[in-house]
Amino acid sequence: MFAEQIQNVVDKIDGSIGGLIMGLDGIAIDQYVAGGKDFDVNTIGMEFSYILTQVRKAGDILELGGMSEMVIKSEGITLLIRMLTEEYFLAILLEPNSNCGKTRFLMRLAETNLRAEL
Amino acid sequence: MFAEQIQNVVDKIDGSIGGLIMGLDGIAIDQYVAGGKDFDVNTIGMEFSYILTQVRKAGDILELGGMSEMVIKSEGITLLIRMLTEEYFLAILLEPNSNCGKTRFLMRLAETNLRAEL
Numbered sequence: 001m002f003a004e005q006i007q008n009v010v011d012k013i014d015g016s017i018g019g020l021i022m023g024l025d026g027i028a029i030d031q032y033v034a035g036g037k038d039f040d041v042n043t044i045g046m047e048f049s050y051i052l053t054q055v056r057k058a059g060d061i062l063e064l065g066g067m068s069e070m071v072i073k074s075e076g077i078t079l080l081i082r083m084l085t086e087e088y089f090l091a092i093l094l095e096p097n098s099n100c101g102k103t104r105f106l107m108r109l110a111e112t113n114l115r116a117e118l
Numbered sequence: 119m120f121a122e123q124i125q126n127v128v129d130k131i132d133g134s135i136g137g138l139i140m141g142l143d144g145i146a147i148d149q150y151v152a153g154g155k156d157f158d159v160n161t162i163g164m165e166f167s168y169i170l171t172q173v174r175k176a177g178d179i180l181e182l183g184g185m186s187e188m189v190i191k192s193e194g195i196t197l198l199i200r201m202l203t204e205e206y207f208l209a210i211l212l213e214p215n216s217n218c219g220k221t222r223f224l225m226r227l228a229e230t231n232l233r234a235e236l
Contacts, residue, residue, distance in 0.1 A: 043180065044180055047176040047179065047180060048176065051172050051173055051176060054168070054172055055190060058166065058168075061165065062162055063194070064193070064194045065192045065193025065194035065195070066193050067190060068191050068192060069189070069190070069191040070188070070189065070190050070191070071188065071189040072173060072187070072188050073185070073186050073187040074177050074182040074183045074186060075182070075183025075184050075186065076181070076182040076183035077182045077183070
């Protein structure tokens with residue numbers, strides 16, 4: 001059920017690699033990797049679930065309110081994260097120079113349905 | 119010298135709070151807070167310099183290449199970070215719903231001059 005909705009975002013973006021829904025404890029609920037791509041989406045999600053926990057802690061200390069979104073761009077990848085609940089997030093991985101704006105829009109559209117199932 | 123360039127980005131964005139240039143060791147080179155705003159930009163930078171270090175470590179482990187940009191949105195703030203060198207980053211803080219796209223553009227424009235001085 002979740003994989004179809006992740007696929008629904010991933011397959012609409014040129015240069016998208018895959019995505020997953022994961023808890024901040026680093027355990028994935030579901031994932032989808034675009035056809036023909038060989039990418040360990042789960043390991044990337046696990047590493048960044050730890051970082052998200054650190055960001056949340058920093059936000060609490062600094063009283064910045066709950067985190068809703070994070071985008072990280074590196075030479076090799078762009079990672080977009082959207083918190084769905086206090087515990088779960090949707091992460092989408094793109095090749096560099098893919099369309100971040102459209103991806104964020106599609107993630108926002110997917111959020112309502114995903115939240116209802118979490 | 120750096121503060122003027124930070125100001126040059128901050129003052130062109132409606133709803134911007136301030137900005138700073140800092141090392142990953144959490145020591146700021148210079149900072150600027152928009153007129154009338156009471157915000158501890160330095161403490162926020164320090165907390166996120168630690169997170170940036172974690173992101174860099176994760177990127178190394180996962181072989182994702184050097185990190186270039188990070189955006190974090192929370193209920194209370196939007197934080198945009200751009201790596202200037204391996205060690206130093208430019209961070210700009212905005213109120214929620216400010217224009218991130220324009221801010222990223224101005225940060226990119228400022229990068230060349232800032233790099234030349236670092």
